[in-house]
Amino acid sequence: MITVMLVDDHAIVRTGLTQLLSTVPDIEVVAEAGGGVAAVALMDSKAPQVVLMDLAMPDMDGIEATRRIMAGWPGTRVIGLTSYSDRRRVLGMLDAGACGYLLKESDPGELVRGIRAAVAGEAPLAPIAAAALLHARVDGASLGELTHREREVLEALASGLSNRRIGDRLGISEATVKGHLTHVYQALGVSDRMSAAMRAREMGLDANPSS
Secondary structure, three states, rough: OEEEEEEEHHHHHHHHHHHHHHOOEEEEEEEOOOHHHHHHHHHHHHHOEEEEEEOOOOOOOOOHHHHHHHHHHHOEEEEEOOOOOHHHHHHHHHHHHOOOEEOOOOOHHHHHHHHHHHHOOOOOOOOOHHHHHHHHHHHHHHHHHOOOHHHHHHHHHOOOOOOHHHHHHHHHOOHHHHHHHHHHHHHOOOOOHHHHHHHOOOOOOOOOOOO
């Protein structure tokens, strides 16, 4: 039997999830918590194998609650279950130690499969979470291939500066700027200034141009 704790500040959500999971023969809801503080407090007495964790809660958000649960009970499998699908929240939840991330609008069957997958040591991820991880890895790998000077050139390009003005800002020739950009394009997997600028902004490398 897979034991589960539901953490959500909306009672109607907890009730709906409890009713849904009560129909699954190999899953048992052993605890409910209306916030992160209560969830952490219940861990010793309830010891759930899986925690379905909401993100936005008034007393302690799901990211911090997940971080504390993983620190105290590292064998627990936490799955983020939320309406939020933005990349920052997804990565924050996974960085805190969650093994998966599903959306509340997911099909009930996907939720059940996610719980089972978590216990089996797998990582149940909604497509939005998988995409966030992929982009984070690609971004990290791309930046890791750039020298400090190349990153400076990329930041300036993302600010909208021409090659000449980039050179003036960094104290290098326009030809040297072009040479740096050739490697930048290769590292980012792009072929033009606009695409490189867009990728730089996605990675937070958008420096403000100087006057």
